[in-house]
Amino acid sequence: MLDVPTKDDRPAEFVEALAKGLSILESFGSDHPEMTLSEVARRVGLSPAAARRSLITLQAMGYVGQTNKRFHLRPKVMSLGSAFYFSARVDEVLQPELRQLVGTFGDASSVATLEGHDVLYIAHYSEQRARRPTAVVGARYPAHVTSLGRVLLAAQSDAEFNNYLRAVKPVALTAKTVVDKEELRRIVEEVRQQNFATTVDQLDYGITALAVPIRGSSGRTIAALNTSGYSGMTTAEDLVAHRLPALRASAARLAQTLSRYPVIESIIASR
Known part of the structure; x- marks a missing residue:
């Protein structure tokens, strides 16, 4: 169900x-x-x-x-999804930052919100040619296997996250996927402390990603922004060392832009 x-x-x-x-x-x-x-x-x-x-x-x-x-x-x-795309002005508000990140680092970049136990992609841009799951607008994946999802889970209150852990049934999508709930708790607590999340081969083999929160005008996390690359060409440590400052700057610019459009911020907010 x-x-x-x-x-x-x-x-x-x-x-x-x-x-x-x-x-x-x-x-x-x-x-x-x-x-x-x-x-x-x-x-x-x-x-x-x-x-x-x-x-x-x-x-x-x-x-x-x-x-x-x-x-x-x-x-x-498709008209249902396009209604969101245009009402949230995704192409105007979100896509320029994704294009800039991909123009600087190559690979791919996405914005997602939390929907139940999943992340929902609301914007994506990529220059990748390698096989990987399609992160098109509207795609959904379990939150625990993505850097975006871990950032959004870390933004939950203790009560919300405890409810999530009680209800979720983590699925292993690769041999490296973390499915132990106590390990997930430890990972999310680490994300809370460092304010970013990384994943390697969690969603699919070959995907290494780094994500940071996008905060609304109230300071609450309303979405997450990531940059990802091919695991054979980069590591989580490389992404943190070389992309984290630019990713945080992009998230801050997105937050500033969204603050000028309260309706769009409300549309994008993950809960």
Whole structure:
């Protein structure tokens, strides 16, 4: 099942039908590009009848298609993501800093926020040619395997992070992925102290990354910014030694820019 608010966390005006439809849209991905009715129902945690009603509605609205009893997303779904992209003015506000970082160091740079137990990429720029997971806008990965996610987890209160550790089931995406919860606690505490995070081959082999927080006008971390390179060409220590000052400067400029656009800052804020 996907992450959905529990009944205790739902406001009085919570619309169950809308939540079901959005959960169904989120259930599709690279590992589930098409599904039968029963597969959708099982993945979202709905009865087949409830899943069918939502699918028929989404199909009528053009967000879902059906081929040989298997459902799939239709291109219209992209309009939902593009609405965020343009309302947050990602190309104008975030992309220039990412291009500057990549222009200076090569490789790739991203901005992400925290969504449940995952990081959600809201901006990305890359000159990399090597195979790696796609960090396109809208991509989601478990927070514990990314430098961005560890920075965002470190920004949580003790209570929030303890709740995260109790609920999360860390998955090993490589042989090097840290899945022990006490080790994750130690890593996050270290990130809190040094105000940056590094990862090596955690999300996939060949990815070494360094991330720092982007703070809003209140001083609270609202997103994270990273720079990444190929593990065969760089090390975490190299990134810290040669890129950390520039990365922090970029994060400070982004924070200053966002402070002039309170609405955009509110849109980007991770919680």
